[in-house]
């Protein structure tokens with residue numbers, strides 16, 4: 001079972017005067033606008049329930065004002081919940097005293113902000129080491145740790161520059177290094193790439209995926225960019241007016257948006273960036289087991305009217321394909337053959353179950369015939385044709401009513 005790192009139960013945050021008075025039964029059903037009119041208070045978060053697993057890349061997505069930052073700030077307790085529970089590493093942080101929370105925060109969280117939040121008068125290394133000073137580490141320890149994380153984010157050589165001399169992308173690398181410096185369990189990132197140019201942004205996303213793979217941190221990442229959410233997230237929670245309207249894996253969100261707000265979000269999503277070979281593949285008309293022999297193979301191939309057939313061994317591992325002329329030749333030359341010999345099985349392009357359609361175009365462009373889909377153990381799972389590929393890349397919004 002997955003280990004839960006963060007569990008949030010019935011979390012409310014109301015901004016305004018005497019917010020607890022607002023949380024009475026007859027108010028709980030009101031919309032954000034109605035509540036504002038009636039009480040003068042603003043709903044920041046409304047009955048949030050969610051669970052985040054250890055090592056998960058969790059996305060909070062929603063329009064501006066939907067409560068994403070407020071939720072992050074509650075998790076790190078920069079903002080105090082009006083009611084509800086936030087349990088992190090089995091500790092209920094809503095019950096902690098201020099001293100306890102300060103201690104807990106230092107050890108548990110690293111935070112990355114949209115506008116970097118670097119100190120301009122400090123060099124890169126001093127910015128990164130800053131939090132460690134607060135923690136009471138010696139200068140030597142601080143610098144050695146800082147050098148290590150600076151290397152992790154690809155900034156070696158820039159240690160003694162000032163933030164003002166760095167590009168936006170590099171400044172955000174410093175921001176990430178600083179967040180990683182105290183080796184936190186949980187990384188909170190509030191629209192960290194929103195201010196960057198598209199190319200740099202993509203590069204930073206790729207590197208973050210790779211970093212997450214290596215460091216296995218739990219990441220909560222705020223964005224309003226759907227493609228960023230789909231690319232990075234193991235799961236995505238969509239917020240609207242302080243409420244969660246849907247939680248799901250990227251594929252679930254785009255293929256099954258639960259209401260019109262989510263539909264509007266995913267309308268322009270490109271399926272090629274979301275759908276995988278495993279979710280669109282088909283079963284082949286002919287699948288030949290190598291021990292069935294060339295005659296059986298020939299009969300099956302002819303009756304299916306196909307040009308090629310996929311061949312697997314007794315473990316269902318994918319071996320390649322055969323065609324009619326190769327089978328005829330072997331039947332002629334070796335009439336006694338009971339197995340399909342390796343020499344006539346041609347290698348064929350394959351993709352993995354989790355290969356994105358987007359990454360298949362260049363393969364399919366060279367392969368007019370179907371290609372194989374295999375799992376991590378090399379076992380044959382299905383086939384993809386160019387037809388399947390093209391049928392599945394119509395923008396998802398096109399399927400909505």
Ligand SMILES: Nc1ncnc2c1ncn2[C@@H]1O[C@H](COP(=O)(O)OP(=O)(O)O)[C@@H](O)[C@H]1O
Pocket residue numbers: 015016042043044062063064065066067068069070071
């Ligand atoms: N300190 C605050 N005082 C009053 N209202 C706030 C405060 N912080 C956030 N809000 C309100 O809470 C709602 C959610 O804001 P926020 O979490 O910043 O949204 P997002 O990050 O999704 O853009 C907004 O309506 C915002 O105006």
Ligand SMILES: [Mg+2]
Pocket residue numbers: 068069070190
């Ligand atoms: Mg925000």
